[in-house]
Amino acid sequence: xxxxxxxxxxxxxxxxxxxxxxxxxxxxxxxxxxxxxxxxxxxxxxxxxxxxxxxxxxxxxxxxxxxxxxxxxxxxxxxxxxxxxxxxxxxxxxxxxxxxxxxxxxxxxxxxxxxxxxxxxxxxxxxxxxxxxxxxxxxxxxxxxxxxxxxxxxxxxxxxxxxxxxxxxxxxxxxxxxxxxxxxxxxxxxxxxxxxxxxxxxxxxxxxxxxxxxxxxxxxxxxxxxxxxxxxxxxxxxxxxxxxxxxxxxxxxxxxxxxxxxxxxxxxxxxxxxxxxxxxxxxxxxxxxxxxxxxxxxxxxxxxxxxxxxxxxxxxxxxxxxxxxxxxxxxxxxxxxxxxxxxxxxxxxxxxxxxxxxxxxxxxx
Numbered sequence: 001x002x003x004x005x006x007x008x009x010x011x012x013x014x015x016x017x018x019x020x021x022x023x024x025x026x027x028x029x030x031x032x033x034x035x036x037x038x039x040x041x042x043x044x045x046x047x048x049x050x051x052x053x054x055x056x057x058x059x060x061x062x063x064x065x066x067x068x069x070x071x072x073x074x075x076x077x078x079x080x081x082x083x084x085x086x087x088x089x090x091x092x093x094x095x096x097x098x099x100x101x102x103x104x105x106x107x108x109x110x111x112x113x114x115x116x117x118x119x120x121x122x123x124x125x126x127x128x129x130x131x132x133x134x135x136x137x138x139x140x141x142x143x144x145x146x147x148x149x150x151x152x153x154x155x156x157x158x159x160x161x162x163x164x165x166x167x168x169x170x171x172x173x174x175x176x177x178x179x180x181x182x183x184x185x186x187x188x189x190x191x192x193x194x195x196x197x198x199x200x201x202x203x204x205x206x207x208x209x210x211x212x213x214x215x216x217x218x219x220x221x222x223x224x225x226x227x228x229x230x231x232x233x234x235x236x237x238x239x240x241x242x243x244x245x246x247x248x249x250x251x252x253x254x255x256x257x258x259x260x261x262x263x264x265x266x267x268x269x270x271x272x273x274x275x276x277x278x279x280x281x282x283x284x285x286x287x288x289x290x291x292x293x294x295x296x297x298x299x300x301x302x303x304x305x306x307x308x309x310x311x312x313x314x315x316x317x318x319x320x321x322x323x324x325x326x327x328x329x330x331x332x333x334x335x336x337x338x339x340x341x342x343x344x345x346x347x348x349x350x351x352x353x354x355x356x357x358x359x360x361x362x363x364x365x
Contacts, residue, residue: 044230045107045336046343049080049350052103053087053312056115056148057329060310063087075353076346077251097155104160104336111347112332114295115314116149116274149330150276153294158278162335162344165273167292180293181333185259185345191218193256202267204260211249223248226342255345262348265355270304272297274330295330298354302327308358 051066053059062069067083070076076083086109088099103109133141146154153161165180186201192215196203211219223245227235235244265271273293299305302325309326316323331354333347 043081045338046079046340046346047081048108049076049083049110049346050103050108051083051085051350052100052109052112052334053085053089054100054112054114054148054152054332055089056117056119057089057113057312057314058324059087059089060312062310063312066311070350070353073353076349077254077343078247079251079343080346100157104157104334107336107338109160109334109336110339111350112152112334113312114149114152114330114332116147116295116297116328116330117314117316118145119148119151120145149274149295149332152332153276153278158294160334160336161278161294162333164293164296164333167290167294178290178292181344181347182259184341185255185348188341188344189252189256189259191215191222192252202263204263205256207257207260211252216249219248219252220245222342226340254349258345258348258352261352265352269300270355270359271351272300295332296351297328298331298351299326299329304360304362305355305358306360308354311354311358 049070053063063085064087067085070083071080086099086103136142152158162184163178163180164182166183167178167180182201186195189205192211193205194209195201195205224241226232227241227244235241266273274295274297275291276294277289277291278294279289299308302308305326308329309324311326312329313324313326314329316325316327331351335344
């Protein structure tokens with residue numbers, strides 16, 4: 001039998017069988033893609049840290065390299081595998097809202113940079129302490145201008161905001177009471193470290209304390225449970241788990257030190273909470289209004305943080321001159337998607353980085 005492959009025979013084969021060849025190639029590509037998707041490790045919401053630049057701010061010269069800088073400087077714990085930024089200041093109001101909604105509803109976003117300065121041309125109805133509009137005596141309601149920060153908090157996105165400290169409504173045991181970021185972090189760290197004063201979380205934790213056997217056992221139990229629940233492929237065998245436990249200890253110590261440092265910044269007035277009013281529920285005439293620390297002023301004095309504007313800034317008028325500044329820029333803490341309480345301290349690590357990088361200690365006279 002003549003089985004010699006000739007140019008003629010190859011041409012005839014391809015002319016009759018090309019469709020089968022293409023179909024087989026497509027099938028192989030599909031199978032490979034499915035296998036890759038099923039077996040590859042996917043980053044969880046907690047493993048990606050997103051910084052959002054809100055309408056009203058201008059991205060500074062360093063903003064677009066901000067994410068790589070955060071990772072290169074090991075700002076976060078080992079759990080964060082990727083940092084990213086989202087700038088919605090380039091969009092008009094409607095498009096910015098759509099883009100923001102898309103991100104938040106898909107579990108993206110950890111902190112938001114917002115200017116607490118007047119949004120020119122944006123008016124809203126003033127309300128009393130019960131959330132009701134105030135009659136102006138002329139058949140209408142009193143109006144006032146609002147800041148970019150107020151505009152965000154007055155929007156439907158307020159449900160994504162985590163206050164700095166606990167917020168309790170006047171209803172009592174209301175389902176709208178909100179636990180603050182500091183409470184979550186303190187309660188988590190309390191499983192592993194000794195508070196300076198058990199009656200006062202603002203005193204922080206004992207510095208330099210080593211984890212005792214009980215704390216280590218608790219850490220290991222939580223770690224193994226989380227690995228199992230999330231099917232974390234980084235720790236797919238016992239050897240990797242043992243290595244991961246040492247990473248876990250380093251993460252907890254980093255959180256403890258960050259919590260203590262953050263309390264120090266608050267106490268020194270380097271950063272200050274911003275108290276805002278938010279309508280938590282609006283059922284016709286019955287409104288539930290809450291007042292609390294819904295954001296953090298990261299730059300009360302731009303003279304002490306002169307380089308923060310290289311991350312984000314806005315333009316304001318000083319006399320007749322336009323001045324670029326970051327004064328009163330706020331950080332809003334977001335809590336969206338499937339974020340776990342174990343990793344909320346990553347937000348504090350971010351704020352601490354901004355302070356450590358941009359704050360200038362006043363010189364003694």
